[in-house]
Amino acid sequence: MAFDYEKYIRPGKLPHIWCPGCGHGIVMKGLIRAIDTLGLEKNSTAIVSGIGCASRLPGYLDFCTLHTTHGRGMAFATGIKFARPELQVICVGGDGDGVAIGGNHFIHACRRNIDMTYLIMNNNIYGMTGGQFSPTTPMGARASTTPYGNPDPPFDIAKLAIGAGATFVARGTAYHASQIDKLLVEAIRHKGFSVVEILDSCPTTYGRRNKFRSAVEMMNNLKESTVSIKAAENMSPEQLQGKVITGLLYKENKPEYIAEYQKIIDDAQEIYR
Amino acid sequence: MAKKIALLQGNEACAYGALYAGCRFFAGYPITPSTEVAEVMARELPKLGGKFIQMEDEIGAMAAVIGASLTGMKTLTATSGPGFSLKQENIGYACITEVPCVIINVMRGGPSTGMPTGPSQSDVMQAKWGTHGDHPAICLVPASVQELFTETVRAFNLSEKYRTPVTVMPDEIVGHMRERIEFPEPGDLPVVNRAVPSVGPEEYLPYDTRFGDIPPLAAFGSGYRFHLTGLNKTADGFPTNKAEVVQREGERQLRKIEDNIDDIVLYEEYLLDDAEIAIVAFGSTARSARYAVNEARKAGIKAGLFRIITYWPFPDKQLAPLAARVKAIIVPEMNLGMTIHEVKRCAAGNSKVTGIFRVDGEPINPGQILDEIREAGK
Amino acid sequence: MEKQFPKIEINERYCKGCHICVEFCPTRVLAMKGFTASVINLEACIGCMQCELRCPDFAVKVTT
Known part of the structure; x- marks a missing residue:
């Protein structure tokens, strides 16, 4: 038996535009497997994105897809989902799109808790424009706009999401490919706003400037720099120094926005009938 | 039966006009002197089963309105001055993707924060040239409370008919004045609904010019699935850099307005x-x-x-x-x-x-x- | 009964030559042949799917 990815890909759209060794393709495959597991209908699933390398993802998938403006994917998605709640809405994008220019939409989507999923492919760089530092580029790292090393401290996207009120927050990596779909399945099933951050790699614009000799080395780095939440339980703070925790990081049940708004509609219609 | 008559504020009339036109979705952000439009919509929409959302900013409100319109709804946002500036990015997106929506911009003094409660008529050029690139523009400038109602209805009609965003721009005086208004009964004013595709989902393309300069827009969730992008695109909605396609599409988008000037221009x-x-x-x-x-x-x-x-x-x-x-x-x-x-x-x-x-x-x-x-x- | 090996197909049109499948195969089934990946030792395949899962380019297909 083989998994048929192309069943979900628009005819003639492969090969994709991403560079050799870019992790976005691995993440897209994870998303496809999650969609397959959940049996999501093509006509009732909307996949929305902003601008950037990661935001090119929806164009490949054979669903209702929307490639919007830089950072605004989440706000467009909010309009779609609120107007037609029966649609399954998944928003995708990169780190610059999601937490720099789109940071305001992101935190408010977390707070609002609309039943949607946001998949962030975090490769720590603006790839499409040629490798400028992003709000997740580590301090000291080289980018085209940090030629002497990055003086700007990074966001922890998962912590940001939890702080802003997201009710489901998970983190995986492109290296741990088989975990991506599992996290996404849980996220999409979650009733409320779910955030899945996938640590990803950009060999072309980040790796080459930061002493990674190959895509494989970057993949290995994703393995070495992360530790699962389960393994972390038995590790000392010293052992956890410099490690990023992966897995399901946070989950809670809170009132979902559209369900709450429906109560307002029901009441208003009852009173003013 | 006698017509329903009321003493109404311009901005309020605008909201009632939108509801008359069939608008059932509003996304906005508070800003003087347009906020009353949002306040009326927040109160009235749920009664009609419609949706009101106050977004995190003006940009997000414009985005939500476009997203909601893509599901087939008639959608409205309202803003003023600095908010109109912020919305320009996504107004351009609605222009190139050809998604109908209506924007109310109650004109206040500028530039920048300017005079939030002072009237002005200084956004008229922004209504045409505000977003970057060449694009179609329809902008209506009513002069009374009654006309704010009827022109908002007309704005929705033009938006749906020509598949483009339409701006209604009362100055602050018209937006905030109170006058007698006679509410049109259902049927008194024409209400145009969006054309639906005449072909099945397998054949459907979002910019299929076989159906003329204004190809029908299918709704997400209606059995049609397709791709839209803010990039220059071909008939199927996917990006292209092909010179002749980009030129042809750009010209078509202007032509859909220019060829229908007599239908649009009112004076x-x-x-x-x-x-x-x-x-x-x-x-x-x-x-x-x-x-x-x-x-x-x-x-x-x-x-x-x-x-x-x-x-x-x-x-x-x-x-x-x-x-x-x-x-x-x-x-x-x-x-x-x-x-x-x-x-x-x-x-x-x-x-x-x-x-x-x-x-x-x-x-x-x-x-x-x-x-x-x-x-x-x- | 003869042992059945998984079938591994490399789509040369999709493969961008990133080496990921070659490096992460635990049993050295794959190798680079010119620009693209290629199966050199199918008998060693244990069907772990790591090559397919980690291929960013939809170029590796494993049928078990």
């Missing part, structure tokens, strides 16, 4: 038949101008008023012959000279064109216009 002529001096004005300024024209007539001066109702596309076709037959045109406007350049372009040197410009937050009063009429009549 009012008052005492122009024998006029020697014409005032060209819109919004609250046109109300002062009308008063001034009446006063001038009493004094034996043959003055008349051309009131712009559709600002974009500009009423070139009407103003060019007018300029050829009057001695002078006066353009009073609450900015430092915007409409005057359009009028001069239409006049093409055939008549003298002068302006009265104010940006001090005070309305242009009839006396000021009358003085200018007297001066021109000398």
Whole structure:
């Protein structure tokens, strides 16, 4: 038996535009497997994105897809989902799109808790424009706009999401490919706003400037720099120094926005009938 | 049965006009002097099963309105000054993707924060040139509370018919004035609904020009699935850099407005038949101008008023012959000279064109216009 | 009964030559042949799917 990815890909759209060794393709495959597991209908699933390398993802998938403006994917998605709640809405994008220019939409989507999923492919760089530092580029790292090393401290996207009120927050990596779909399945099933951050790699614009000799080395780095939440339980703070925790990081049940708004509609219609 | 009559504020009339047109989705962000539109929508939409959402910012509100429209809903947002500036990015997105939606921009003083509670008419150029790139623009400038209602209905009709965003721009005076309004009954005003595809999902393309310059837009969730992008695109909605396609698509988007100017352009002529001096004005300024024209007539001066109702596309076709037959045109406007350049372009040197410009937050009063009429009549 | 090996197909049109499948195969089934990946030792395949899962380019297909 083989998994048929192309069943979900628009005819003639492969090969994709991403560079050799870019992790976005691995993440897209994870998303496809999650969609397959959940049996999501093509006509009732909307996949929305902003601008950037990661935001090119929806164009490949054979669903209702929307490639919007830089950072605004989440706000467009909010309009779609609120107007037609029966649609399954998944928003995708990169780190610059999601937490720099789109940071305001992101935190408010977390707070609002609309039943949607946001998949962030975090490769720590603006790839499409040629490798400028992003709000997740580590301090000291080289980018085209940090030629002497990055003086700007990074966001922890998962912590940001939890702080802003997201009710489901998970983190995986492109290296741990088989975990991506599992996290996404849980996220999409979650009733409320779910955030899945996938640590990803950009060999072309980040790796080459930061002493990674190959895509494989970057993949290995994703393995070495992360530790699962389960393994972390038995590790000392010293052992956890410099490690990023992966897995399901946070989950809670809170009132979902559209369900709450429906109560307002029901009441208003009852009173003013 | 007698018509329902009320004393209503302009912004409120705007919201009721939207509901009359079938708008069931509003996304906005609070800003003076347009907030009452949002407040009425927040109160009225749930009663009709509609949706109101206050977004995190102006940009997000514009985005949500476009997203919701893509599901087949008629959608509205309302803003002013700085908010209109912020919305420009996604207004451009609605233009290129050809997603209908209506934007109310109640004009206040600017630039920047300017005069939040002061009236102005200085966003008229932004309504056409505000977002980058060439794109179609329809902008309506009502002058009364009643007209804010009817023009908002017309804005939805034009938006759905031409598959493009439409801006309704009362100045702050019109937005905040209270007047008698007669509510149209259902059926009194035409209500246009979006064309649905005549082909099945397998054959459907979002920019299929076999169906003319305005191809039908399918709704997400209606059994059709397709891709939309803000990049230049081909008939199937996917990006392209092909020179001939980009050129052809760009021209089509302008043509869908230019070829239908007579359907879109609305104006009012008052005492122009024998006029020697014409005032060209819109919004609250046109109300002062009308008063001034009446006063001038009493004094034996043959003055008349051309009131712009559709600002974009500009009423070139009407103003060019007018300029050829009057001695002078006066353009009073609450900015430092915007409409005057359009009028001069239409006049093409055939008549003298002068302006009265104010940006001090005070309305242009009839006396000021009358003085200018007297001066021109000398 | 003869042992059945998984079938591994490399789509050369999709493969961008990133080496990921080659490096992460635990049993050295794959190798680079010129620009693209290629199966050199199918007998060693244990069907772990790591090559397919980690291929960013939809170029590796494993049928078990």
